[in-house]
Amino acid sequence: MKWCVSFMLFCIFVLPCQGEAEEVIKKGESLNLERCIGIALQMQPGLVAAKSSVNASETRISQAKANYYPQINWSSGYSRISPASGGSGSSFTTSSGRSGGSFDQYSTGFSLSQTLYDFGKTPTEVKIQKLNLDAAKSDLNTVTDQIIFSVKEAYYGVVQAKYNKLVAEDTVKQTQQHLEQAKGFFEAGTRPKFDVTKAEVDLSNAKLNLIRNANAFRIAIVTLNNAMGIPDAPEYILDENLSVEKYDITIEEALSRAYKNRPDLQALIAQRQAAESSIDLAKTGYYPVLTGNTGYNWSGEQFPLEHGWNAGATLSFPLFSGFLTKYQVEEARANLNTLRANEESLRQTIALEVQEAFLTLRAAEEAIPTAKLGVEQAQENLDIANGRYTAGVGNPIEVTDAEVGLTNARTYYIQALYADKVAQASLEKAMGLK
Numbered sequence: 001m002k003w004c005v006s007f008m009l010f011c012i013f014v015l016p017c018q019g020e021a022e023e024v025i026k027k028g029e030s031l032n033l034e035r036c037i038g039i040a041l042q043m044q045p046g047l048v049a050a051k052s053s054v055n056a057s058e059t060r061i062s063q064a065k066a067n068y069y070p071q072i073n074w075s076s077g078y079s080r081i082s083p084a085s086g087g088s089g090s091s092f093t094t095s096s097g098r099s100g101g102s103f104d105q106y107s108t109g110f111s112l113s114q115t116l117y118d119f120g121k122t123p124t125e126v127k128i129q130k131l132n133l134d135a136a137k138s139d140l141n142t143v144t145d146q147i148i149f150s151v152k153e154a155y156y157g158v159v160q161a162k163y164n165k166l167v168a169e170d171t172v173k174q175t176q177q178h179l180e181q182a183k184g185f186f187e188a189g190t191r192p193k194f195d196v197t198k199a200e201v202d203l204s205n206a207k208l209n210l211i212r213n214a215n216a217f218r219i220a221i222v223t224l225n226n227a228m229g230i231p232d233a234p235e236y237i238l239d240e241n242l243s244v245e246k247y248d249i250t251i252e253e254a255l256s257r258a259y260k261n262r263p264d265l266q267a268l269i270a271q272r273q274a275a276e277s278s279i280d281l282a283k284t285g286y287y288p289v290l291t292g293n294t295g296y297n298w299s300g301e302q303f304p305l306e307h308g309w310n311a312g313a314t315l316s317f318p319l320f321s322g323f324l325t326k327y328q329v330e331e332a333r334a335n336l337n338t339l340r341a342n343e344e345s346l347r348q349t350i351a352l353e354v355q356e357a358f359l360t361l362r363a364a365e366e367a368i369p370t371a372k373l374g375v376e377q378a379q380e381n382l383d384i385a386n387g388r389y390t391a392g393v394g395n396p397i398e399v400t401d402a403e404v405g406l407t408n409a410r411t412y413y414i415q416a417l418y419a420d421k422v423a424q425a426s427l428e429k430a431m432g433l434k
Contacts, residue, residue: 024039024042024043024230024233025039025230025233025234025236026234026236027234027235027236028234028235028236028237029236029237030236030237030238030239031236031237031238031239032239033151033152033155033239036151036155036224036227036228037148037151037152039228039229039230040147040148040150040151040227040228040229041144041147041148042229043228043229043230044147044228044229045229046143046147047140047143047144047147049143050136050139050140050143050144051140053136053139053140054133054136054137054140056136057129057132057133057135057136057137058133060129060132060133061126061129061130061133063129064122064125064126064128064129065122065126067115067118067121067122067125068115068122069114070112070113070114071112071113071114072110072111072112073110073111073112074108074109074110074111075107075108075109075111076107076108076109077106077107077108078104078105078106078107079104079105080102080103080104080105081102081103081104081105082101082102083101083102103301104301104302105299105300105301106298106299106300106301106302106303106305107297107298107299107305108297108298108299108305109295109296109297109298109299110295110296110297111293111294111295112293112294112295113291113292113293113294114291114292114293115289115290115291116290116291116292116313117289117290118284118287118289118290119284119287119288119289120280120284121281121284121287121289124277124280124281124284125281127277128274128277128278128281131270131271131273131274131277132270132271132274134266134267134270135266135267135268135270135271135274136267138263138264138266138267138270139263139264139267140263141263141266141432142263142264142267144263144434145263145429145432145434146429147227148429148434149425149426149428149429150227151224151227151228152421152422152425153227153422153425154220154223154224154226154227155224155227155238156242156418156421156422156425157220157223157224157418158217158220158221158223158224158238159238159240159242159418160220160242160414160415160417160418161213161216161217161219161220162217162220162238162240163242163414164213164216164217164411164414165210165213165214165216165217167213167407167410167411167414168206168209168210168212168213168214168407169210171206171209171210171403171406171407172203172206172207172210174206174382174403175199175202175203175206175403176203178199178202178386178396178399178403179196179199179200179202179203181199181389181390182195182196182198182199182396183196183199190392194396195395195396198396198397198400199396202400202403209407224238242414242417242418242421244365244368244417244420246365247361247365247424247427249358249427251354251355251358254354254357254358254427254430254431255350255351255354255355257431257432257433258350258351258353258354258430258431258432259347259350260432261431261432261433262350262430262431262432263432264346265343265346265347265350265432268339268342268343268346269343271339272336272339272340272343275332275335275336275339276336278332278335278336279329279332279333279336281332282325282328282329282331282332283325283329285318285321285324285325285328285329286318286325288315288316288317288318289315289316290313290314290315290316291313291314291315291316292312292313292314293310293311293312293313293314294309294310294311294312295309295310295311296308296309297309297310350430353430354427354430354431356430357423357426357427357429357430358427360419360423360426361420361423361424361426361427363423364416364419364420364423365420367416367419367420368413368416368417368420370416371409371412371413371415371416372413374409374412374413375406375409375410375413377409378402378405378406378408378409378410379406379409381402381405381406382399382402382403382405382406384402385398385399385401385402386399386402
């Protein structure tokens, strides 16, 4: 029976979730960067955990507010009482005036208590929990920023790997054409066997390089799937975007935005403010608590029970608690000092991250024109080498060197475009921008 219930719950809750995950991406769908980020924000389990932490913090505010409301309790009891005998001939008289041995005792009743004044303890607890909620929301934003950055990095990694694979395929085609040309010259008797052997070696190396790049492309796709939170995603088409766009911002503006927007810094600030309030909360241990209470009860040995009521107020003043409050205040102050130091440390870390990302972006932007020029020059050099070889005045080593040079130049250019995009994403993450 238990197995049947478990299986039904699995079918109701688990299987639909799996079906929904499979439908997030349709086979053959075209995905751009924004779509990939949207999928990650929907499917990443880390984001679900962070949202649950926010929900937990919200409930703790309501828990702290519980002291604002009266506490109502109901109790009911039964006892079988057999009084101790003081000797032969002794007797025991019950509350009803009956003397004898064992007897039954019944009781039931309601009680109500309300904290009238606690010298700010409850409001301070509520304030602390609200600040903790702000910190939890900032932590959620931190997780969101990290997920977005991971998707961007993986997305551009796939595009880079795809272009590298295309370059490797072109290199295989070029070396294959060179091999056929060398064979033709050898069969015509105008070139030695060395030219053919050299072209065959170059082709083998080009094919090995293609295998490595094809595998890197597959790994990049797996990395992107995991970044989106869908490891078993169906095959899809990725919209390519490595266009060059100037990112206009000064280092001063970047730092200002980072100090204002970084969610991890906002979380620490909220935690520091909560720690400041925790000192006030700890100090309330020195103060009394005024509580009002009332009750109505029924009790007796038999039904109907006798009834009565009570009402009053209690002032509880802590005279001595073994220095507990003193050390709680000291602990709160120590925690505050720790958070202040962590906040300053994080500010320095943010400044470092922003400066590194900013300088890396500027270097990447400067490298792109040079890398592009390198591709043009390498292509021209290969054309010259092929022309010399076709005319019979060149040699296969020149052609091989020119082919390798073009492959490297194209790879460097792709790397420069990738570095520019990742540097932009890193700077936006460092500034706390989504």
